[in-house]
Amino acid sequence: MNAVFxxxxxxxxxxxxxxxxxxxxxxxxxMLGVPLxxxxxxxxxxxxxxxxxxxxxxxxxxxQYTRAMVSALQMTDYYRFDYVAQSAEEAxxxxxxxxxxxxxxxxxxxxxxxxxxxxPQILIxxxxxxxxxxxxxxxxLSTVASQALLREQGMQAEAAETAKTQLQxxxxxxxxxxxxxxxxxxxxxxxxILQMTMVMMTSMALTRETERGTMENLxxxxxxxxxxxxxxxxxxxxxxxxxxxxxxxxxxxxFAIPFIGSLSLLLSAVLVFVLSLVLLGYTISTMARTQMQAxxxxxxxxxxxxxxxxxxxxxxxxxxxxxVLGEIFPLTHFLRxxxxxxxxxxxxxxxxxxxxxxxxxxxxxxxxxxxxxRRTLD
Amino acid sequence: MNAIEVHNxxxxxxxxxxxxxxxxxxxxxxxxxxxxxxxxxxxTTIRIMCGLLTPDEGxxxxxxxxxxxxxxxxxxxxxxMTQKFSFYEDLTIGENLExxxxxxxxxxVEEHVARTLEELGxxxxxxxLAGTLSGGWKQRLALAAxxxxxxxxxxLDEPTAGVDPKARREFWxxxxxxxxxxxxxxxxxxxxxxAERCHRISYISYGKLLATGTVDEVIANAGLxxxxxxxxxxxxxxxxxxxxxxxxxVAPFGxxxxxxxxxxxxxxxxxxxxxxxxxxxxxxxxxxxxxxxIQFMAGSKDNMA
Numbered sequence: 001m002n003a004v005f006x007x008x009x010x011x012x013x014x015x016x017x018x019x020x021x022x023x024x025x026x027x028x029x030x031m032l033g034v035p036l037x038x039x040x041x042x043x044x045x046x047x048x049x050x051x052x053x054x055x056x057x058x059x060x061x062x063x064q065y066t067r068a069m070v071s072a073l074q075m076t077d078y079y080r081f082d083y084v085a086q087s088a089e090e091a092x093x094x095x096x097x098x099x100x101x102x103x104x105x106x107x108x109x110x111x112x113x114x115x116x117x118x119x120p121q122i123l124i125x126x127x128x129x130x131x132x133x134x135x136x137x138x139x140x141l142s143t144v145a146s147q148a149l150l151r152e153q154g155m156q157a158e159a160a161e162t163a164k165t166q167l168q169x170x171x172x173x174x175x176x177x178x179x180x181x182x183x184x185x186x187x188x189x190x191x192x193i194l195q196m197t198m199v200m201m202t203s204m205a206l207t208r209e210t211e212r213g214t215m216e217n218l219x220x221x222x223x224x225x226x227x228x229x230x231x232x233x234x235x236x237x238x239x240x241x242x243x244x245x246x247x248x249x250x251x252x253x254x255f256a257i258p259f260i261g262s263l264s265l266l267l268s269a270v271l272v273f274v275l276s277l278v279l280l281g282y283t284i285s286t287m288a289r290t291q292m293q294a295x296x297x298x299x300x301x302x303x304x305x306x307x308x309x310x311x312x313x314x315x316x317x318x319x320x321x322x323x324v325l326g327e328i329f330p331l332t333h334f335l336r337x338x339x340x341x342x343x344x345x346x347x348x349x350x351x352x353x354x355x356x357x358x359x360x361x362x363x364x365x366x367x368x369x370x371x372x373x374r375r376t377l378d
Numbered sequence: 379m380n381a382i383e384v385h386n387x388x389x390x391x392x393x394x395x396x397x398x399x400x401x402x403x404x405x406x407x408x409x410x411x412x413x414x415x416x417x418x419x420x421x422t423t424i425r426i427m428c429g430l431l432t433p434d435e436g437x438x439x440x441x442x443x444x445x446x447x448x449x450x451x452x453x454x455x456x457x458x459m460t461q462k463f464s465f466y467e468d469l470t471i472g473e474n475l476e477x478x479x480x481x482x483x484x485x486x487v488e489e490h491v492a493r494t495l496e497e498l499g500x501x502x503x504x505x506x507l508a509g510t511l512s513g514g515w516k517q518r519l520a521l522a523a524x525x526x527x528x529x530x531x532x533x534l535d536e537p538t539a540g541v542d543p544k545a546r547r548e549f550w551x552x553x554x555x556x557x558x559x560x561x562x563x564x565x566x567x568x569x570x571x572x573a574e575r576c577h578r579i580s581y582i583s584y585g586k587l588l589a590t591g592t593v594d595e596v597i598a599n600a601g602l603x604x605x606x607x608x609x610x611x612x613x614x615x616x617x618x619x620x621x622x623x624x625x626x627x628v629a630p631f632g633x634x635x636x637x638x639x640x641x642x643x644x645x646x647x648x649x650x651x652x653x654x655x656x657x658x659x660x661x662x663x664x665x666x667x668x669x670x671x672i673q674f675m676a677g678s679k680d681n682m683a
């Protein structure tokens with residue numbers, strides 16, 4: 001009989017946890033249903049590169065250059081001219097009300113300047129309260145504008161319709177040439193959903209026993225802290241595996257996300273990620289006295305990891321100190337792995353650094369949890 | 379060798395001393411009742427003995443293992459039944475027993491579980507959720523789970539609270555049967571009849587051990603005198619006696635009144651007037667364990683505040 005660790009005792013704890021998991025139908029259903037629901041909801045809802053944004057046009061003349069410019073902008077799909085304003089003041093008001101995201105002003109001397117080659121100008125005002133929403137639209141602008149002009153000048157003799165059809169916008173975005181934000185969102189959602197369910201469920205692990213009064217009995221029986229910890233977290237590894245399968249299949253079927261890299265490499269990385277999450281949750285449960293506290297601690301951890309990991313906002317866009325802070329979340333590293341493997345086809349060498357960071361989290365959280373575990377009721 | 383041998387155990391929670399220099403010994407095969415008012419430190423003392431709490435001071439041995447360093451070994455050979463039902467209510471009776479059998483590495487699991495169910499008479503209700511059992515059955519299940527691994531020492535924390543008299547009687551018959559086979563039992567209780575079924579009792583109040591011995595010893599050592607008053611209008615008599623010198627307890631018992639005091643002469647003097655009434659009888663009576671405990675409780679200072 002091994003005093004410190006016994007697989008028979010671990011087996012007993014595992015079996016008990018699985019039965020309890022099965023009995024708690026609502027929680028069980030949530031663990032399987034929530035990932036799918038969130039994936040579908042967020043996958044379709046979140047779009048970091050919004051198109052067809054409402055715009056207002058201020059144009060005093062109706063010459064061919066102005067028309068060409070307007071149609072070129074509309075062709076980018078970013079601009080939808082809902083309003084034709086008579087004056088700058090009127091456009092200003094539309095923007096202030098939030099009715100439009102852009103105001104495009106084509107000055108009355110635009111055509112004259114084009115013909116004189118006297119550096120013609122157009123003015124685009126963007127509502128920058130949500131910078132990420134406007135960035136795509138603004139970035140395509142200069143190319144669109146100059147090309148529209150070039151073509152219009154070269155094809156004066158031809159009909160306006162042909163000018164329209166030949167107008168092309170080339171925006172070069174690597175890995176996601178169409179700029180489909182679901183390619184970015186859906187793999188990220190895998191990490192976020194796993195984090196949400198895994199951490200929250202395991203953070204209740206010990207507090208539930210304490211609140212139900214069963215902890216006293218469990219501690220009075222010969223189970224070691226390591227056995228109790230593994231008995232609590234391993235069942236969730238299985239739940240995590242099911243969630244991963246659900247999300248990956250949905251990613252393929254619902255969103256047609258390309259999967260370039262190795263599936264086994266991704267799954268191995270997911271395993272390490274989930275292990276770090278359940279151990280983190282378990283660590284929280286060794287600190288919290290009640291399930292309510294566990295929930296609060298989980299959310300305290302959850303929001304910054306969501307905002308700073310690069311899931312919601314570009315990681316590179318954050319100041320240095322925030323990037324350092326972002327490194328302490330397993331999600332940050334997992335997002336890099338999952339995007340690299342799924343979209344870029346990265347091999348193990350490319351993600352080794354991120355994986356070792358996750359392994360480090362596993363040992364850190366396991367050590368912390370064992371250290372924090374109270375063998376007694378003191 | 380004594381099954382329990384502890385010296386000067388002290389446990390403090392914050393500034394409150396819950397267990398205050400408790401020294402106790404329990405011989406092998408003995409059934410010792412652990413008595414005391416609510417919040418007197420019974421549960422805390424028991425938890426220290428099974429390694430669930432570490433004492434701030436003091437030392438001792440349980441089943442020959444050091445209390446401070448060998449708690450894992452103690453856990454394996456002690457059966458501890460908690461005050462509140464603390465098995466899994468969302469597991470069936472069978473699953474709970476299987477879980478316990480596996481944790482103690484009893485082989486083969488199925489045989490142990492089946493035998494325990496048989497002894498409990500719960501074989502047909504094996505697949506019932508433990509949470510749906512009545513109080514008496516929960517307590518029987520808990521006891522069965524505690525003794526499945528054949529512990530040498532059983533620590534029971536108010537095992538019969540809220541259980542009907544018949545179930546209590548059966549419970550105690552079971553305890554005596556186990557003790558005959560050599561099991562040592564320390565059981566905390568509030569019931570006097572249960573205390574009287576113990577070989578020895580220990581009385582703890584506000585963390586201090588006040589008395590220990592057989593029931594007769596404890597009663598004799600308390601040095602109380604008791605008189606039984608019978609006659610008409612006893613509540614008037616009770617009111618008249620209340621606060622008289624030497625009268626420490628006046629308690630109605632059916633058609634009689636028990637008057638208790640520690641100074642026999644003073645008590646007799648105070649009862650003289652009542653005795654003189656021609657329809658009222660005053661006779662010397664036997665002091666009960668309850669009288670002794672009430673006396674203890676009145677005498678010890680509350681440290682809970």
